[in-house]
Amino acid sequence: MKKLATKYIHAGAEPDPSTGAIMTPIFQTSTYVQEAPGVNKGYEYARSQNPTRKALEDALAIIENAKYGLAFSSGVAATDAIIKLLAPGDEVIAANDMYGGTYRLFTKIFEKFGIKFIYVDTTDPANVKAAITGKTKLVWLETPTNPLMNITDIAAVAAITKAANVWLCVDNTFATPYLQNPLDLGADIVMHSATKYLGGHSDVIQGAIMVNDTGLREQLYFIQKSSGAVPGPFDCFLVLRGIKTLHLRMQQHSINGEKIAHWLRKHPKVKAVYWPGFEDSKGYAVAREQMRGFGGMISFELQNDTAEEVKRVLSATKLFSLAESLGGVESLINHPATMTHASIPREERIKNGLSDGLIRLSVGVEDADDLIEDLQQAIG
Numbered sequence: 327m328k329k330l331a332t333k334y335i336h337a338g339a340e341p342d343p344s345t346g347a348i349m350t351p352i353f354q355t356s357t358y359v360q361e362a363p364g365v366n367k368g369y370e371y372a373r374s375q376n377p378t379r380k381a382l383e384d385a386l387a388i389i390e391n392a393k394y395g396l397a398f399s400s401g402v403a404a405t406d407a408i409i410k411l412l413a414p415g416d417e418v419i420a421a422n423d424m425y426g427g428t429y430r431l432f433t434k435i436f437e438k439f440g441i442k443f444i445y446v447d448t449t450d451p452a453n454v455k456a457a458i459t460g461k462t463k464l465v466w467l468e469t470p471t472n473p474l475m476n477i478t479d480i481a482a483v484a485a486i487t488k489a490a491n492v493w494l495c496v497d498n499t500f501a502t503p504y505l506q507n508p509l510d511l512g513a514d515i516v517m518h519s520a521t522k523y524l525g526g527h528s529d530v531i532q533g534a535i536m537v538n539d540t541g542l543r544e545q546l547y548f549i550q551k552s553s554g555a556v557p558g559p560f561d562c563f564l565v566l567r568g569i570k571t572l573h574l575r576m577q578q579h580s581i582n583g584e585k586i587a588h589w590l591r592k593h594p595k596v597k598a599v600y601w602p603g604f605e606d607s608k609g610y611a612v613a614r615e616q617m618r619g620f621g622g623m624i625s626f627e628l629q630n631d632t633a634e635e636v637k638r639v640l641s642a643t644k645l646f647s648l649a650e651s652l653g654g655v656e657s658l659i660n661h662p663a664t665m666t667h668a669s670i671p672r673e674e675r676i677k678n679g680l681s682d683g684l685i686r687l688s689v690g691v692e693d694a695d696d697l698i699e700d701l702q703q704a705i706g
């Protein structure tokens with residue numbers, strides 16, 4: 327197997343057979359001319375098949391060490407497809423700290439179709455085991471979590487789900503395939519918001535699913551073409567291009583993340599910093615084992631966490647732009663309680679440790695000293 331950098335640059339990329347174009351063309355077409363009814367080149371209608379999407383899906387599989395990749399029109403569309411594997415009466419055990427949009431999709435859309443979601447603290451795999459019933463079909467994990475950077479032992483949970491004959495899905499958006507490969511650790515399904523690090527340039531909305539099991543791939547492909555949440559060819563081209571520099575970007579995100587996490591921790595006005603690379607953090611031993619690095623996502627709380635002070639800092643940065651989303655080359659600052667995680671009820675949020683004052687950073691790949699200077703002038 328090729329080393330990561332080589333894989334990312336060559337993943338899914340074959341020169342175009344008709345022209346030799348080294349980059350996969352953007353096949354902006356809705357349909358394909360057939361020679362006779364049922365006689366075609368493997369492409370019939372672009373909701374079902376598109377060559378640009380095919381190149382991307384091959385690349386998605388390669389970067390996650392998977393057999394199959396599937397691309398969707400957004401991360402939540404990918405999640406939606408996975409939950410559509412289930413039927414009324416089925417139960418899902420999900421992490422109690424996860425992306426707000428996933429929680430909203432589960433509680434506001436799928437609960438009314440009779441699927442039951444049970445939220446547990448997955449950082450202790452025993453909680454997952456205890457929640458499994460005869461109706462459990464799927465365990466849904468995020469690690470590191472958004473935004474508290476909690477770590478769950480994927481291999482330990484996979485041992486539990488395998489024994490119970492339950493699927494394990496890991497939302498690998500935060501770690502990316504460069505830092506963590508859940509299928510290698512025993513997960514059945516990996517999901518990504520490709521909007522974030524895979525695209526990497528804040529210019530596309532897209533989702534991805536990777537699996538090894540052929541039956542699972544067939545079911546997900548059937549859902550993809552039947553429900554139709556497919557990405558357009560131009561968006562597929564952008565994510566294909568993003569993947570080529572994933573390793574370079576993730577190396578720099580991790581270097582900058584480490585510098586900024588340690589700097590924040592020493593800052594007298596900062597109360598707590600959440601970053602999976604601190605040796606004294608709760609999940610460190612597991613993170614070190616299952617990740618190749620710790621990335622550029624950091625959350626922190628100020629000593630003075632009054633609403634006014636938090637708002638002031640959020641508005642005072644100049645390089646860090648105040649925005650939802652993450653994973654682009656430019657640095658972003660976010661207020662989970664009112665922005666990315668506003669769809670989670672306040673009591674739920676607070677119970678799970680997500681305070682009103684928490685600030686989340688997506689550290690970009692600018693010069694780390696400039697980023698620190700920006701935070702210094704904002705925090706004061």
Ligand SMILES: *Cc1c(COP(=O)(O)O)cnc(C)c1O
Nearest residue numbers: 400401402425472499519521532
């Ligand atoms: C953004 C995000 C999603 C949702 O993806 P979209 O592309 O915005 O639909 C899911 N999980 C995590 C961890 C995310 O950060």
